[in-house]
Amino acid sequence: MSADVSPGALPRCALHPDALAGATCQRCGSFLCTTCTTWVMGRMYCPTCAVRPEVDYLETFRLGLWGRRDAGAWLVGGVTVLLVGLALLALVSGDLGAGLACLASAGVGVAFFLGLRWARLGLLAVPLLAMLLTAPSLGPPALLFFIPLIVAVNIFRDTRNRLFFRLDVPERELHLLWDRRINNPLARHALSLGVFALFMPVFAQMLFILGVLPVLTFGFVGVAVLAVVLGAVALRRVDPQAQPPIGRRWEALGGLCLGLASLALWGLLYGPHALELLSGQVD
Numbered sequence: 001m002s003a004d005v006s007p008g009a010l011p012r013c014a015l016h017p018d019a020l021a022g023a024t025c026q027r028c029g030s031f032l033c034t035t036c037t038t039w040v041m042g043r044m045y046c047p048t049c050a051v052r053p054e055v056d057y058l059e060t061f062r063l064g065l066w067g068r069r070d071a072g073a074w075l076v077g078g079v080t081v082l083l084v085g086l087a088l089l090a091l092v093s094g095d096l097g098a099g100l101a102c103l104a105s106a107g108v109g110v111a112f113f114l115g116l117r118w119a120r121l122g123l124l125a126v127p128l129l130a131m132l133l134t135a136p137s138l139g140p141p142a143l144l145f146f147i148p149l150i151v152a153v154n155i156f157r158d159t160r161n162r163l164f165f166r167l168d169v170p171e172r173e174l175h176l177l178w179d180r181r182i183n184n185p186l187a188r189h190a191l192s193l194g195v196f197a198l199f200m201p202v203f204a205q206m207l208f209i210l211g212v213l214p215v216l217t218f219g220f221v222g223v224a225v226l227a228v229v230l231g232a233v234a235l236r237r238v239d240p241q242a243q244p245p246i247g248r249r250w251e252a253l254g255g256l257c258l259g260l261a262s263l264a265l266w267g268l269l270y271g272p273h274a275l276e277l278l279s280g281q282v283d
């Protein structure tokens with residue numbers, strides 16, 4: 001980063017020797033003039049480093065999901081198949097209105113699955129229209145269409161789904177999605193397992209009363225051990241200086257500590273009994 005510059009000799013841009021350098025690239029350290037300075041996520045880079053996948057990791061992440069179907073698209077696809085089935089049933093039984101309504105909804109579903117943008121609004125319109133149109137005949141049960149409406153609103157707002165439709169998303173939202181999916185997910189798993197493991201001895205007490213404890217104990221203790229192992233591995237991975245940074249130190253630590261606490265609780269509650277089992281009968 002720093003170079004020994006004799007007094008009077010000012011650093012010059014690595015690419016434009018005529019221009020004075022005002023900054024250095026945060027990856028390779030080369031001097032940059034104003035023209036060359038490229039900002040990526042609040043850091044300065046030279047043009048070459050700025051396009052590297054690990055530097056502009058959010059852009060790499062975005063391109064990986066761009067136009068790719070997400071869980072929401074597959075859910076809509078599955079419901080569309082069901083709607084076609086319902087439409088056929090309705091048409092066969094002579095209910096033309098319901099049959100055509102189901103077919104129209106299925107059409108929106110197909111368009112959504114294919115990534116046609118108008119179908120995003122269509123997805124919201126279908127349950128809303130279904131509710132309004134069936135309310136006179138069905139009465140209060142028509143309110144059940146609120147459930148698909150809420151699902152549709154969630155899919156509509158989902159960052160991942162917007163990437164499937166090739167819509168631009170703000171960097172902040174992209175970062176949140178990246179954080180959820182890519183940033184040391186092992187640490188999150190360790191924490192959930194740790195929380196789960198901590199309740200296990202208490203839960204086992206109930207099963208113990210039911211007489212099924214000995215069979216399941218090893219599995220339950222295994223959850224605690226897994227939380228400890230995953231927590232330790234995730235903790236070792238944490239590296240805020242890496243490019244992209246690897247975080248979630250506290251979640252990894254949490255998983256590790258909760259797993260250890262669970263093991264201690266197991267020992268306290270069942271240690272004597274386990275010794276008894278090992279030395280005597282195994283049932």
Ligand SMILES: [Zn+2]
Pocket residue numbers: 025026027028029030045046047048049050
């Ligand atoms: Zn550079």
Ligand SMILES: [Zn+2]
Pocket residue numbers: 013014015016019032033034035036
């Ligand atoms: Zn330059």
